[in-house]
Amino acid sequence: MAEGMKIRATMQGDVADVKALMNHIMETGLRKDAKTGQLIPAHFINQVTATLNGKTVLEAQWGAAISKNPFLGFKVKGAKAGDKIAINAVDNHGEKISGEATVA
Amino acid sequence: MNQLRRTFLKGTSAAGTVAVAIAAGLLKPGQVLAAEWNKVAFNATTTADAMKGLNAAGAAESKDIQIKAPDIAENGAVVPVEVISKIPGTTSIMIFVDKNQNPLTADFELSNGAEPYVSTRIKMANTSHVRVAVKAGGKAYTASKEVKVTIGGCGG
Numbered sequence: 001m002a003e004g005m006k007i008r009a010t011m012q013g014d015v016a017d018v019k020a021l022m023n024h025i026m027e028t029g030l031r032k033d034a035k036t037g038q039l040i041p042a043h044f045i046n047q048v049t050a051t052l053n054g055k056t057v058l059e060a061q062w063g064a065a066i067s068k069n070p071f072l073g074f075k076v077k078g079a080k081a082g083d084k085i086a087i088n089a090v091d092n093h094g095e096k097i098s099g100e101a102t103v104a
Numbered sequence: 105m106n107q108l109r110r111t112f113l114k115g116t117s118a119a120g121t122v123a124v125a126i127a128a129g130l131l132k133p134g135q136v137l138a139a140e141w142n143k144v145a146f147n148a149t150t151t152a153d154a155m156k157g158l159n160a161a162g163a164a165e166s167k168d169i170q171i172k173a174p175d176i177a178e179n180g181a182v183v184p185v186e187v188i189s190k191i192p193g194t195t196s197i198m199i200f201v202d203k204n205q206n207p208l209t210a211d212f213e214l215s216n217g218a219e220p221y222v223s224t225r226i227k228m229a230n231t232s233h234v235r236v237a238v239k240a241g242g243k244a245y246t247a248s249k250e251v252k253v254t255i256g257g258c259g260g
Contacts, residue, residue, distance in 0.1 A: 026227075028227070030205060046141050047139075052216065055216045057217060058213065058222075059139065060211065061139070061141055061210070062210050062211075063208050063210065065201060065206070065226055065227045065228075066209060066224060066227070067181060067183075067225040070224065070225065071184075071223070071224055072223070072224055073186070074219070074223070075219035075221045076218050076219065077217040079217070
C-alpha cells in the first residue's frame with residue numbers, strides 16, 4: 001500500500017494546517033453483499049495518531065461511520081516550516097497505513 | 105562454510121534479542137497506539153450511552169462549540185463536518201450521529217499545541233442531529249446541529 005496516505009501541511013500564520021487523505025474502504029459491517037445476501041464484515045480504520053517532529057499532537061479513535069477514504073484535517077500551533085508531520089493509522093484487522101509530510 | 109556459520113549465528117542471536125525484548129514487555133506489538141480502542145462507547149446504540157462510555161455524560165450545552173456541516177446532505181455517505189471549540193483548554197472533541205446504529209463516530213484527543221479544531225467526513229444513515237462533545241478542564245460540553253439526509257450512507 002504505497003499510496004496509503006496523502007498529507008499536506010501548510011503554515012497559516014503560526015499555525016500549521018494539516019490535511020490528510022487516507023485510502024481505505026471503511027466497511028461498516030452493516031452492508032449486505034448484493035449477490036449473496038451475506039453481511040460484508042466490518043473493515044475500518046479505528047485508531048489514528050499524528051505527530052509533529054515525533055511529539056504526539058492528535059490521537060483519534062474512529063468508528064465505522066467515518067466516510068470511505070477518510071479525510072482528516074487538524075491544526076497545530078507553534079509549528080514551523082520544515083517541521084515533520086507523521087500520521088499512523090491502524091484498522092480493525094491490525095493493518096497499518098502511514099504517511100509523512102514536511103510543513104511548507 | 106565458516107562465513108555461513110557466522111551469519112547464521114549472528115542472525116539467530118539478533119532475533120533472540122528481539123524475542124526477549126517482547127517477552128520482557130519492552131517492545132509491545134502496536135506500541136505506537138497507547139490507548140485501547142473504546143469498544144464499549146463505539147458499540148453503544150444511543151448517544152447518551154456512548155457519552156457515558158467516554159466519561160462525557162451530563163455534558164452542558166455550550167454555544168462556544170461551532171459545528172460546520174451542511175443543512176442538507178445529498179449523500180449521507182460523505183457528510184463533511186468541521187468542529188471548532190472556543191472553550192479554553194479543550195483537550196478532546198467527540199462526534200456523534202444520534203440516529204446512526206452506533207452514534208459514536210470519532211473521538212479526537214488533542215495535545216502539544218494542537219488547536220481545538222478537527223475536520224473530517226462522516227456517514228449518516230438518516231436525517232439526524234450531529235452532536236459534538238468537548239472536554240475542557242475536566243468538564244464536558246456539548247452542541248448539536250441537524251443535518252437532513254436525502255440518501256442514507258449506512259447499510260443498503
